Amino acid sequence: MTAPVLTPDQRRKLDERDDALFYQMPRLVTHVDDGFIQQLTQLYRERLTPGGCLLDLMSSWVSHLPPEMDFAEVVGHGMNAEELARNPRLTRYFVQNLNRDLRLPLADHSFDAVLNAVSVQYLQYPEAIFAEIHRVLKPGGIAIVSFSNRMFYQKAIQAWRDATDELRIELVKRYFQAVPGFGEIEVIARRPVSVNLALAWLGLGGGDPFYAVLARKVG
Numbered sequence: 001m002t003a004p005v006l007t008p009d010q011r012r013k014l015d016e017r018d019d020a021l022f023y024q025m026p027r028l029v030t031h032v033d034d035g036f037i038q039q040l041t042q043l044y045r046e047r048l049t050p051g052g053c054l055l056d057l058m059s060s061w062v063s064h065l066p067p068e069m070d071f072a073e074v075v076g077h078g079m080n081a082e083e084l085a086r087n088p089r090l091t092r093y094f095v096q097n098l099n100r101d102l103r104l105p106l107a108d109h110s111f112d113a114v115l116n117a118v119s120v121q122y123l124q125y126p127e128a129i130f131a132e133i134h135r136v137l138k139p140g141g142i143a144i145v146s147f148s149n150r151m152f153y154q155k156a157i158q159a160w161r162d163a164t165d166e167l168r169i170e171l172v173k174r175y176f177q178a179v180p181g182f183g184e185i186e187v188i189a190r191r192p193v194s195v196n197l198a199l200a201w202l203g204l205g206g207g208d209p210f211y212a213v214l215a216r217k218v219g
């Protein structure tokens with residue numbers, strides 16, 4: 001059983017319509033800047049094992065995996081079939097609204113890693129989804145949740161919209177902590193330094209901040 005982290009209000013989105021409507025049209029864009037993507041790919045290079053089985057949860061047409069690394073299987077999940085069909089790294093994929101159907105159609109203990117890139121802010125029931133991530137991971141498998149400060153504002157949950165970057169890191173830590181059986185939680189937080197002092201004073205410039213929260217399944 002997972003303890004609730006969020007109140008009902010904190011799960012609310014400004015746009016309460018079915019997410020399927022919002023993701024109906026493919027978006028063949030990148031949602032963060034090149035500096036963020038390079039850091040994410042490097043993190044994957046350092047933490048993923050070649051030949052393993054991966055799940056890219058809340059994916060799109062890109063998975064940001066190191067091009068030189070091969071994997072036995074990369075299962076993609078997302079909301080738009082056309083985006084997923086164009087993702088060259090996926091060996092198979094499925095479409096599922098995780099705010100409506102909280103159970104993944106995947107076997108227990110089947111993945112060496114579960115990846116979630118720049119998407120966790122859209123989950124209205126993160127406790128249930130993190131429990132599913134734990135269920136499908138093999139013992140010792142790793143979950144890597146990355147995010148920046150960008151979002152589709154009207155589709156992000158209230159708890160995320162109202163939080164600072166620091167509080168968002170705490171929130172993702174609490175999602176992991178809500179599931180018994182995740183080990184030590186690691187946080188990577190890198191805020192690029194702006195070369196322009198005026199922009200730096202305003203907290204602007206220097207590129208997208210890079211945040212990742214990682215944990216391994218211990219039990």
Ligand SMILES: C[S@@+](CC[C@H](N)C(=O)[O-])C[C@H]1O[C@@H](n2cnc3c(N)ncnc32)[C@H](O)[C@@H]1O
Nearest residue numbers: 019031058059060078079097098099117119122
């Ligand atoms: C900002 S995109 C990130 C896509 C990809 N991970 C990347 O790095 O470019 C957010 C993704 O979250 C997923 N998503 C949003 N709402 C969802 C929902 N209700 N259920 C399942 N997935 C959802 C969609 O697949 C969408 O492509």
